[in-house]
Amino acid sequence: MKISGIRGWHWHVVLCGAVLIQLWPLLFMLSTSFKTMDEIFQSTLNPIPAVPVMNNYLYVLKNFPLVQYIFNTLFIAGIIAASKIITSILAAFAFVYYEFSHKEKLFNALLLTFFIPITVVMLPNYLLLSRLGVLNTPWGVILPQLADAMGIFLIRQAMRAIPRPLIEAGKLENAGAWVMLTRIILPLIKPSVIAMGIVFFINSWNDYFWPLLVLQDKSRYTLPLALQMFISAEGGSEWGTAMAVAVLTSLPPLLLYLSCQRFIIHTFMQSGVKG
């Protein structure tokens, strides 16, 4: 859709305002990370540091086990993203290409899980993990997040968009389910799979609440939890250092998103779901 004319000009102003509101926290985070503590309190809202300093970053790199936290986060986010993708692909494959009783009801029930808030499943999950003895381990964070209804829905949409003759040609070649999936379907929906993988990865990377409940040992913290250590509820927070950690924490998912933006947009456009 093209916006033009006087009405278009108004829209551009509104959209620019919306973008600015979205970007402001990021800009604030970035500028604060390059400010001295004095400057942070003297000119808090000025987005441009008077003299950019690297002290906060140097302090973080010297005194903070950043690599350990990156590894913890990467491990958890990587496994969650990979398992969600695998389960989404397999479930979507079954929903699209197999006929079984109550298929539609089952799929609708799956979609209903979108609407269950995390607070409802929090307690049962916590008790279950406690009994399994995996609290305070990465597996405690990972286990309840091995599958995702949104992923199944989006991959199913992508599979449904594959022209039927391509699948039928495979059937005539006597291709089994595994060959069909790996050699025909997956290459055709690769952009959607990549996009979903990135979305899952970024969500897990940024996840704060569930790791906070499960992980107690500081050495097992993920980056969002570690970031919290710099912010004191009683005041005296090291804002410059906290923002430097926040920048470093945000960089990997941001770069990942920017590099694969077109896949993500394509996937959501194809599904008819606005992201």
Add this chain to the structure above:
Amino acid sequence: MSGIVFENVSKYYGEITAVKGLSLSVQEGERLILLGPSGCGKTTTLRMVAGLEKITSGILKMGGHIMNMVEPGARNIAMVFQNYALYPHMTVWENITFGLSIRKVPNGEIKARAEKALEILNLSGYEQRKPHELSGGQKQRVALGRSLVKQAPYFLLDEPLSNLDAQLRLQARTELVKIHELYRPTLMYVTHDQIEAMSVGQRIAVMNQGILQQLDTPDIIYQYPANTFVASFIGAPPMNLLQGRLCDGNLRIAGCDIKPPAEWRNLLASHSELWVGIRPEHCRLSDNSLLRGRVEFTELLGSQRCVHVRLQGDELVLCVFPA
């Protein structure tokens, strides 16, 4: 023994009848064309042979074996789809050899078969191209190549030339017949183009509304259509169908009384009203004609000119060949 036999085969989609009581047999090595208008059940019939549609009732035999419950992959069929169904992520070579690699055919054999197919289809040099880098005609040949390398006894083609332009279609038609002559698989070919049907088919099965109307050679179907549907569907321009009535021993057509030929006597004895079919090329304009009409317009179709004549209550199309 690789013929195909339909015994009273029907296919229903709920209340909708796609194919009704189809009984026909395709001889081994024969080229049978399924011809009919859109929605007549020809593609459904082909898909039932491929195993891509379940048969509601009746028996389908291939090579003497009942195939109703046999999976598509176990039927040893090669099929060319209307839009070719080439895998966009694979090269020409990968598309052609995909089926063979799944069936664990030895690599040497795969290479030999694929190279021969590429040579026959004039595709040598295109092995590493992806489908989006090919023209319509080349895609069609790749789809054909994929079926050829399979060396299957059954060859099914679902309107394979419909996406090609007229000139390419003519060329592809000839190539197709040549390739069939080379391997002689049992071939079933779906089309709604009667010219294609006449030129490719050894026999034609004309279908309408899921029912087989006539099964015969192109010549017989053209000369002796079984009913008015076949008569009007086959031929371009189609056969003129004029309603006739018997009056005092004469046949009244478009307000004119014509003395019927002697060989029609038996037919006319049992029918007082009937349709008289006249091919456009069997009519000619004459000042002495009993049928009187007014020429409304003419169309030049290359070697012939179609003349549309308005008769009393009817229209007659006739073809004249300018000197």
